Amino acid sequence: MHVGSQQNRTAVRNKVFLGLFVHSTALDELEYLHETAVFVDKSGTIVAVEKNCNEEKVRETVLARLGWEAADVEVVKARGGQFFFPGFIDTHIHAPQYPNVGIFGSSTLLDWLNTYTFPLEASFSDKAKARQVYTRVIRKTLSHGTTCAAYYATIDVPSTNLLADLCLVSGQRALIGRVCMDSDLSPDYYRDASPEASIAATKATIEHIRTIDPALSLIRPVITPRFAPSCTLPLLRQLGDLAKETALPIQTHISENKSEVALVRELFPPSLTGAADDSYAAVYDAVGLLTERTVLAHAVHLTEHEADLVAARKAKISHCPCSNSALTSGAAPVRRLLLDRGIACGLGTDVSGGYSASVLEAARQAALVSRHVAFGPGGEERDRLSVDEVLFLATRGGAEVVGLGDKVGGFEVGMEWDAQLVGLGAIGEDGEEQEWEGEDGGPGGNVDVFGWESWPERVAKWVYNGDDRNTVKVWVKGRLVHERK
Numbered sequence: 001m002h003v004g005s006q007q008n009r010t011a012v013r014n015k016v017f018l019g020l021f022v023h024s025t026a027l028d029e030l031e032y033l034h035e036t037a038v039f040v041d042k043s044g045t046i047v048a049v050e051k052n053c054n055e056e057k058v059r060e061t062v063l064a065r066l067g068w069e070a071a072d073v074e075v076v077k078a079r080g081g082q083f084f085f086p087g088f089i090d091t092h093i094h095a096p097q098y099p100n101v102g103i104f105g106s107s108t109l110l111d112w113l114n115t116y117t118f119p120l121e122a123s124f125s126d127k128a129k130a131r132q133v134y135t136r137v138i139r140k141t142l143s144h145g146t147t148c149a150a151y152y153a154t155i156d157v158p159s160t161n162l163l164a165d166l167c168l169v170s171g172q173r174a175l176i177g178r179v180c181m182d183s184d185l186s187p188d189y190y191r192d193a194s195p196e197a198s199i200a201a202t203k204a205t206i207e208h209i210r211t212i213d214p215a216l217s218l219i220r221p222v223i224t225p226r227f228a229p230s231c232t233l234p235l236l237r238q239l240g241d242l243a244k245e246t247a248l249p250i251q252t253h254i255s256e257n258k259s260e261v262a263l264v265r266e267l268f269p270p271s272l273t274g275a276a277d278d279s280y281a282a283v284y285d286a287v288g289l290l291t292e293r294t295v296l297a298h299a300v301h302l303t304e305h306e307a308d309l310v311a312a313r314k315a316k317i318s319h320c321p322c323s324n325s326a327l328t329s330g331a332a333p334v335r336r337l338l339l340d341r342g343i344a345c346g347l348g349t350d351v352s353g354g355y356s357a358s359v360l361e362a363a364r365q366a367a368l369v370s371r372h373v374a375f376g377p378g379g380e381e382r383d384r385l386s387v388d389e390v391l392f393l394a395t396r397g398g399a400e401v402v403g404l405g406d407k408v409g410g411f412e413v414g415m416e417w418d419a420q421l422v423g424l425g426a427i428g429e430d431g432e433e434q435e436w437e438g439e440d441g442g443p444g445g446n447v448d449v450f451g452w453e454s455w456p457e458r459v460a461k462w463v464y465n466g467d468d469r470n471t472v473k474v475w476v477k478g479r480l481v482h483e484r485k
């Protein structure tokens, strides 16, 4: 059930979350905090974390210390088979492509764009359709525990602004990108008339978002050149200038597919761009789009030299394993190419190149694709990503990628409460499974817990078998935004 609008009508209270908390403390380490209480104030900020805590201690000591009236506090307990986990961060998702999830046939990137994607995106000049699709994609992603999404919208300003409005009303944290594409490689029915028109439209969306969320506390604009081949060099340069002027984040695609890489080399020779070399990353660098606020999606075919440049500029990567497999783009060597260089990396569903709106699915596929990398040419055992590592990418890694590493992704004092309550079937004190009111007959949906598994084993079962039936409740900035009934 989507609960955003209902919550608006009820008074906001301080909250105490009690039970087991699981979050990342390092790339390869999940921390399990049993019998812990996390105190979240009315602004949605974590103000205290108490270990070895129970309800009595909460009431007797901690509320007094915080000066909170017990009547003004809502206590939310994780039951036997449940745990609190940070909300997922989808670092790359195309909201208007949601109706096409699973529909890609045997296409690869460049023909997929022309066959499936541009016609659908162009139809978003119909605002009623945009409202229908955007409402659904926000509900769907929230129901899978996505508390923050970096969305690409379309070139249409009114419907892009509508996506921002709907995220704000639904309570989903979002980066909203009005897509820029003015090159004649884009179809004439779906492209910007000129670089100037593209910049003016981008500014219109930035202004709109500054109007609806002046502090940019939940919704932020993101400068979005679709990818180099969709843009003329003047547009890329002007977007680079705009990013510098506004200090806003940037999102685009890089090196997803080998034909795309060859096309960029052909379209943007260094003689034209003034770039240091003929690589894809050097094109973005030459126009001021390779910065520490840049999110580059895919990066499957980056060379070592380009990866060094990305690392030097502190640009970030959105790894999109579902899409990279579905569109036969390739298997990104995440550890060797990116993590070993200290490049911040998160996960993207890349709907609808990716077939699923679930970040948990992206985490599962990141683990599996890394095994293909490990046994592929030049692969090493250490290429494999563990359960702990893919969950880091899905939370803290993603937070850093979208510039929110100090705000969300973990359970520390000062962070905001963007979290999900995960239910794997309730295990009672006697070790017996207990019923919880899952709509599909639960308990635990597709995850079968017998009761003898350790907590790391249960979390591994969730990663490999879980889905939205395990996402019991979701909060953003302390506000309940989804509850499974």
Ligand SMILES: O=c1[nH]c(=O)c2nc[nH]c2[nH]1
Pocket: 094, 109, 113, 117, 226, 227, 253, 256, 323, 350, 353
């Ligand atoms: O996966 C992708 N989805 C897109 O919509 C897109 N546009 C350019 N490159 C892209 N890659």
